[in-house]
Amino acid sequence: MKAITTSEQEIKIPKPKIIRIEYLLSLLLLVFILVLWEVLSRFKIVHELILPGPMVVIGSMFELLAAPFFYSNLGVTLFETLAGFALGSIFSIVLALIVVSVPILYKVLNPFIIILQAVPKVALAPIFVTWFGFGLTAKIVMAIAICFFPTFINTVVGLKSVDEDSKLLFQSMVASKKDLFLKLSLPTALPYIFAGLKASLTFALIGAIVGEFMGADKGIGMLINTFNFQLEMDKVYALIIILSIIALLLYLFIEWLDKKIVFWTDNK
Amino acid sequence: MVNEILKSSDEVSTNQSQITITNLYKTFERDGKEKEVLRDINLNFKKGEFISLLGPSGCGKSTLLKLIGGLITKSTGSIQIDSQEVKDPISKVGFMFQKAVLLPWRTVEQNLILPIELAKGNIAEAKLRIKDLLSLVGLEGYEHYYPNELSGGMQQRISLARTLMTNPDILLLDEPFGALDEFTRENLNFSLMDIAEKSGKTVVLVTHSISEAVLMSDRIIVMGINPGHILEDMKIDFQKPRTDKIIATEKYAQYMLHIRDLLGVGR
Numbered sequence A: 001m002k003a004i005t006t007s008e009q010e011i012k013i014p015k016p017k018i019i020r021i022e023y024l025l026s027l028l029l030l031v032f033i034l035v036l037w038e039v040l041s042r043f044k045i046v047h048e049l050i051l052p053g054p055m056v057v058i059g060s061m062f063e064l065l066a067a068p069f070f071y072s073n074l075g076v077t078l079f080e081t082l083a084g085f086a087l088g089s090i091f092s093i094v095l096a097l098i099v100v101s102v103p104i105l106y107k108v109l110n111p112f113i114i115i116l117q118a119v120p121k122v123a124l125a126p127i128f129v130t131w132f133g134f135g136l137t138a139k140i141v142m143a144i145a146i147c148f149f150p151t152f153i154n155t156v157v158g159l160k161s162v163d164e165d166s167k168l169l170f171q172s173m174v175a176s177k178k179d180l181f182l183k184l185s186l187p188t189a190l191p192y193i194f195a196g197l198k199a200s201l202t203f204a205l206i207g208a209i210v211g212e213f214m215g216a217d218k219g220i221g222m223l224i225n226t227f228n229f230q231l232e233m234d235k236v237y238a239l240i241i242i243l244s245i246i247a248l249l250l251y252l253f254i255e256w257l258d259k260k261i262v263f264w265t266d267n268k
Numbered sequence B: 001m002v003n004e005i006l007k008s009s010d011e012v013s014t015n016q017s018q019i020t021i022t023n024l025y026k027t028f029e030r031d032g033k034e035k036e037v038l039r040d041i042n043l044n045f046k047k048g049e050f051i052s053l054l055g056p057s058g059c060g061k062s063t064l065l066k067l068i069g070g071l072i073t074k075s076t077g078s079i080q081i082d083s084q085e086v087k088d089p090i091s092k093v094g095f096m097f098q099k100a101v102l103l104p105w106r107t108v109e110q111n112l113i114l115p116i117e118l119a120k121g122n123i124a125e126a127k128l129r130i131k132d133l134l135s136l137v138g139l140e141g142y143e144h145y146y147p148n149e150l151s152g153g154m155q156q157r158i159s160l161a162r163t164l165m166t167n168p169d170i171l172l173l174d175e176p177f178g179a180l181d182e183f184t185r186e187n188l189n190f191s192l193m194d195i196a197e198k199s200g201k202t203v204v205l206v207t208h209s210i211s212e213a214v215l216m217s218d219r220i221i222v223m224g225i226n227p228g229h230i231l232e233d234m235k236i237d238f239q240k241p242r243t244d245k246i247i248a249t250e251k252y253a254q255y256m257l258h259i260r261d262l263l264g265v266g267r
């Protein structure tokens, strides 16, 4: 008996080490890519106009981060993203609540939902420009359109995932409709809703950038477009890296919120 | 202590029928086809009785229990609790299911408060009961645990405590410990008998364990299948409080054999 337990323990010990080796390999791969990138650019194997080296890109990044115009453009893009995300999320959650609580509505709307979901939202960008012009509205609407469905579908699925036993229990405890919703359906749906929100926040950023590509006088998307035309590729790459970092930060924020609010799902 | 926190709310004489079921039929409709699940059920349960519904899977035990609790509607016939026709769930009836169905986002204490919240009762007053109820089910000090920090047996104990929170007169228990291992189940069975005896509550227990039914009940309603009907309404005559000593008696063996015979088990 004792031999079995010790051998089990022996098996368990190396596991964390393997993970560390994986981290190390990832880091090595990153260094390798950066070195390769630098070499390709520095020895002009690839034209530096197409692929400026990482040193140059990092230099441009700091240059941008020091410039006031960068922040005013960043502010616009963030505003479009967050406004689109907030409105899109509210619309999708409210609509999901309505659709789930009125079964007839769900059946009637379901085919439309499936079709609309299949539409590549990015293709709607020119239409939104025609409708709303080159101002902020078109970008926000674009962000709403692209981040609506993940949260909507997830909220519907979440609200429908309340199991029969819990419903019976609430019924047996003489629960009102309001309590059934607030104390059972909504908390049950929360993990699903957050999964939708997590996906749609990065989608909202995509929506805002695509909207800006269609024509804008402010925003990171506009900056990328402009630098691209001026063949300042180092700045384009720098902006893409900055955008990725912003998307990552937004994601980390909502994940943190998820862990705080839906604390019971990863308790195990 | 049981007497204090679970004392009876009224003084209905113990010989009066508390649950009265007459000519009850239940038919389910599925895919346009009608299926008779319960046929001509007639039963009278007295206050304080411990009754088991015993029968093979699918004979309509859960359906009968849900009908008594007002969770589903009957096809024809009558079900009365204290002379009132049952239409909806009422608060003097407490339900317990095979699954504990605790809310994972609520602590034990918050789960226990739930029935009071839903019934718009006095929460501050209810909180004073929690400590006693937890010690009654053997889980003193677990107020601030979350359900997923508890074993299956502990969760089911919390579920029992939650059922007792509103101090219902009638407990409807649908295979409450059926998903637990034998040791835990036996343990909880004795806790349940203890609570039932001391509080004078009426208990209707659904089970498909013959020995469990004989050990615990004052009466066993043996049911047959297709459609669900009553085979026999048996009185189980043992001294209370019951101990497992009765297992060694001649009478216990006769009850067991008789029920096995009724249900066509063994050879």
Ligand SMILES: Nc1ncnc2c1ncn2[C@@H]1O[C@H](COP(=O)(O)OP(=O)(O)O)[C@@H](O)[C@H]1O
Pocket: B028, B029, B030, B037, B055, B056, B057, B058, B059, B060, B061, B062, B063, B064
């Ligand atoms: N909601 C329902 N719709 C259709 N048939 C049902 C429903 N609930 C139960 N039944 C049927 O009724 C019969 C009895 O079920 P149940 O009361 O759960 O039996 P038991 O609890 O004795 O195992 C089964 O044949 C089952 O399929």
Ligand SMILES: [Mg+2]
Pocket: B061, B062, B063, B174
């Ligand atoms: Mg059943």
